Amino acid sequence: MTANSTTEAGNQAKICLNRRYHNYNYYLQNLYGEKIRKVSLHGGFTCPNRDGSKGHGGCIYCNNDSFVPHYINKEMSIPLQMEASIPFMIDRYDVQKYIAYFQAYSNTYDELEKLKRMYEQAIDYPNVVGLDIGTRSDCVDEPLLEYLARLNERVHVTLEYGIESIHNLSLEWMNRGHNYESVVKAVELTKQYGIKVAGHIILGFPIETPEMMLQTGLAANDLELDFLKIHQLHVVKGTILAKRFKDEAFPLFQADEYIELVADVLEGLNPDIVIQRLFGDAPDDILIAPKWGYNIPKLTHLMDLELSQRDTWQGRLFRS
Helix, strand or coil: CCHHHHHHHHHHHHCECCECCCEHHHHHHHHHCCCEEEEEECCCCCCCCCCCCCCCCCCCCCCHHHCCCCCCCCCCCHHHHHHHHHHHHHHHHCCCEEEEEECCCCCCCCCHHHHHHHHHHHHCCCCEEEEEEEECHHHCCHHHHHHHHHHCCCCEEEEEEEEECCCHHHHHHCCCCCCHHHHHHHHHHHHHCCCEEEEEEEECCCCCCHHHHHHHHHHHHHHCCCEEEEEECCEECCCHHHHHHHHCCCCCCCHHHHHHHHHHHHHHCCCCCEEEECCCCCCCCCEEECCCCCCHHHHHHHHHHHHHHHCCCCCCCCCC
16 A cells, blocks of 8 residues: 555544544445344353353353343243344334344354354344354364355344453463453464455553554554454442452553553554444443443543544554
């Protein structure tokens, strides 16, 4: 990519729904010609670092209650979860088409035939146009990817990998159960099958420096991700991290510090990477820290201000 094409891409990023980054709503609007929302589904899965195959306890920060909607649970069938979710989506977001999103735990971690039934129950629901599957790099194989490639001919399929950090010491610290090399291999294999890839990272691990966190963010370029989610580290009730924080509190980002770091990440990102999220949130009744006092719209506004004040945008410093 030349300097001129980088500037042109950056200028395009500036007009993504008046934001200076390639935001997900803009992407969906252009792809489908209308508003689209994700419908979160709970497949009742677990993870290999929970069931003993690789460890116990799960990632030290993980409490899936922090993002599973209150109106669904793993005891409900997938069609019932869809039926419970759609009226809420229509009422709150005024949308008529949906992406089925298997979010909680590792949603490829089961027998292939069971996965097929659940995925197809979701996409067979009226007006479902996409399937997003959250998982881990050590929970995919070629038979699964071959099947998802066929499914990709019916609806848009995305595999979302929990990357969290590119630093193996950090992955070990968080009890992740795999290394970064596993992520690289899984992403490369998934893209060989023509399936879009999202990556999820967390900024704020207390054993990392800001430079290490920046490296994690910019690794999205080398991985050639299609989508990126960035979350601040949360301490939530019911986690190992909460126990550690209670025993000896460690520093967490203030809102302005986090926003500055994310702006640094955005400047170096390929402008073609679609940003699905820049902030995480958790219910107030389980969130221990950080408590910034801002909701997601307010944080998004503050991010827009930071980029505007810098007169910068996603990809301004990107060089292929």
